[in-house]
Amino acid sequence: xxxxxDFPPDPKSASAVREIARAFFAPMASAESADCLLIALNEAxxxxxxxxxxxxxxxxxxxxxxxxxxxxxxxxxxxxxxNYELPIPGTCEGKLGIPLIMSLTDSSEWHSGNGTTVTLxxxxxxxxxxxxxxxxxxASMATLC
Numbered sequence: 001x002x003x004x005x006d007f008p009p010d011p012k013s014a015s016a017v018r019e020i021a022r023a024f025f026a027p028m029a030s031a032e033s034a035d036c037l038l039i040a041l042n043e044a045x046x047x048x049x050x051x052x053x054x055x056x057x058x059x060x061x062x063x064x065x066x067x068x069x070x071x072x073x074x075x076x077x078x079x080x081x082x083n084y085e086l087p088i089p090g091t092c093e094g095k096l097g098i099p100l101i102m103s104l105t106d107s108s109e110w111h112s113g114n115g116t117t118v119t120l121x122x123x124x125x126x127x128x129x130x131x132x133x134x135x136x137x138x139a140s141m142a143t144l145c
Contacts, residue, residue: 004059008055033125037120054075065124
């Protein structure tokens with residue numbers, strides 16, 4: 001199963017992403033695992049809105065043994081996580097999102113090129129790891145995509 005939605009670079013988009021993701025994750029992950037992935041996803045989306053300031057897309061995949069989320073923006077500034085440095089405590093705001101994302105997911109990747117693509121993965125932890133019922137987008141959720 002796959003869900004793909006496009007969003008404007010508006011802070012309200014983060015709420016829409018969370019609503020759709022929560023419905024997608026629920027049948028496959030415990031509340032704790034879903035919350036971890038939601039927080040990581042929210043941080044990645046916030047970075048799109050704050051730094052890229054371009055429309056962005058979110059794709060969610062139900063893989064055999066894990067949930068995969070891909071966030072793509074079309075910002076012009078390249079971002080390389082290998083060059084990322086943690087801030088010195090008390091010297092600046094921010095810069096804690098990347099370590100937060102890394103600690104809340106089982107794997108995460110960043111690629112820059114034509115914008116930035118962030119891929120988040122979390123191993124399923126429900127019995128059998130399968131969706132118990134098909135995902136149904138509500139009318140309000142569908143208008144968010």
